[in-house]
Amino acid sequence: MQNVVKLFTRGRAAAPAQTEVHAADAVCIQALPIWTKQVETARVQSEEAIIALSGRFASIVNRLDLALDASQHNSGGADLSRALDEGRQELAQVMSALNEIHKSRSTLAEQIRALAAHSSELAKMASEVEQIAFQTNMLALNAAIEAAHVGEAGRGFAVVAHEVRNLATASRETGKGITQKIALVNQSLEEIITTNETVSAREGEALHDSGNRIQGVLGKFGDMSEGLARSAEDLRRESGVIKGEIEDSLVQLQFQDRVGQIMAQVVGSMQDLDERAGAVARGEQLQIDTAAYMAQMVSTYTTEEQRRNHQVTAGSVPAPTLKVQGGSDVEFF
Amino acid sequence: MAKRILIVDDSASVRQVSNIALTRAGYEVIEATDGQDGLTKLAGKINLIISDVNMPRMDGITFLKAVKAHPNYKFTPVIMLTTEAGEDKKNEGRAAGAKAWIVKPFQPQTMLDAVAKLCLA
Incomplete structure (x- = not known):
């Protein structure tokens, strides 16, 4: 103390x-x-x-x-967007190649139709061969009758007329055979054309559907990519605001x-x-x-x-407050 | 090559505010906690010094005089960053060779503007 x-x-x-x-x-x-x-x-x-x-x-x-x-x-959004663009271009090329193949199937169908048209001409020609054989037979028959009228002198000619008739008959059979075969070929060609058209139609639908699906998937990825980029940008902006605070x-x-x-x-x-x-x-x-x-x-x-x-005496003047100074409070000497 | 700034201040919060602002602006920063510590950090290339006035062990004016007497750093510009707003102290700093006087608390941009101006000079 x-x-x-x-x-x-x-x-x-x-x-x-x-x-x-x-x-x-x-x-x-x-x-x-x-x-x-x-x-x-x-x-x-x-x-x-x-x-x-x-x-x-x-x-x-x-x-x-x-x-x-x-x-x-490391802007992931931009990378994703670039990858999507590249993917879109690649898939467009694939679709273009498939469409070319589809078009070539149509060309094939046209060529088969042209072939069928040629076979119709062949059938007509075979029918003409049959007609010629029929007329030749009729001619040979007349020749045989005339040969009979002249008796012994026409015997040789009758033999020739007989052989001609035989040949005409053979030609007629061959003509019939050609016509039948052409009919078979035409039937096959029609079936090929029908099958080709069915496959082509299915192919076209599948291509159209695939194109739509691809566009749909790419669209979804595009939306996701944009959403991701927006989120990243929002995050960056918010982080910047927080940092400023x-x-x-x-x-x-x-x-x-x-x-x-x-x-x-x-x-x-x-x-x-x-x-x-x-x-x-x-x-x-x-x-x-x-x-x-x-x-x-x-x-x-x-x-x-x-x-x-x-x-100052206590209470006569408010206590000074702390204030961060502005940019003008630097004095150069 | 980044310009090097020496900050001499006993207040950790002031050093931090200054360091963050200067580093972001592309400067390389060295910190010292008072005048005496500041003298030990005078080495190599230093483009500018920012110093407090009231510090323990060695105050800013004494440090400023030591810098101006140093053969290698007598032309290095010095900014005084202080709570002192009185004309007497300011005149003391001016007479000792300070180039600018900033009163705390300060906006970092105020300091950056002064640093940029004096670094170019």
Whole structure:
């Protein structure tokens, strides 16, 4: 317990009773080192907390930077879109090749029809052969009758007429055979044409259907690709906004520097007062020189708030607010 | 090649704000926690120095005078970044050779504009 001493010189009008002064001085002497420690503890704790907080914010900003850079350099949406375009071109070529094959089937059908037309001519020609054979037979028959009329003299001619009739009959049979075969060929060609037309029609439908399905699948992939690109862009934009907000928060955290300086100055002034009080208590000085103490305190101010707070009486002027300065607050020398 | 900036400030939050802004703008940043630490970081190429004024161990004005007395860095531009807005301190900084004075808290763009201007000069 330190001795009760008179620390301060005071104005006569405001001077309280001597015992009260001494009691207040005693409290100050004992309380000052404790106040100092309390304020210093608060200052250190808030500083540590703010530094940790700003460190976390800085880390988040850096991570967002990395994520944004990665998403900008690795735009999956664009790659997918390019792959889709390439796929669309490849499939268009495949469809074009299949359509060419389909068209060549139609050409084949036309050629078979032309062949069938030729065989009709052949049938007509075979019919003419039959007719010629019939007429030849009739001629040979007449020749045989005439040969009979001339008797023995016409016997040789009758033999020739008989052979001619035999040949005419053979020709007629051959003509019939050709006609039958041509009919068979024509029937086969008709069947081929019918089958070809059926296959061609199915092929056409299958091609049309495949084309529609391919377009449908590519369309869906295209929609998905666009959706993916939009989502990636939204994500990038949102990340950018969040990063901006955090950067702004970091700027606001600069108040720690000012608060830290103000609190450090208060601690310093309290320590100074404690030392001066100690000197008085030890009898080294008669009393504390208030004017000198206050002048020393003013000399340690580092911010405008401290100077304003010092000048104004409590409550007469609103406490200065912290405001981040605009871009014009740089002064070049 | 990126320009190198030395930031001398005892406030970690101010160093972080400055570092993020400068790094993003393409500068290479070296940090020091006070004037004395700043003197140990004076090595190699340094294009510009940003210094606080009120710091423990060695204050910014003393550091500024040491930089201006250094044979290799006497022409390196120095920006003072401080809570001090009073004319007396400002004049002290000007007399010691500072090129610009920015009052905290500051917008990073303010600092970047000043850095860009002085780096070009």
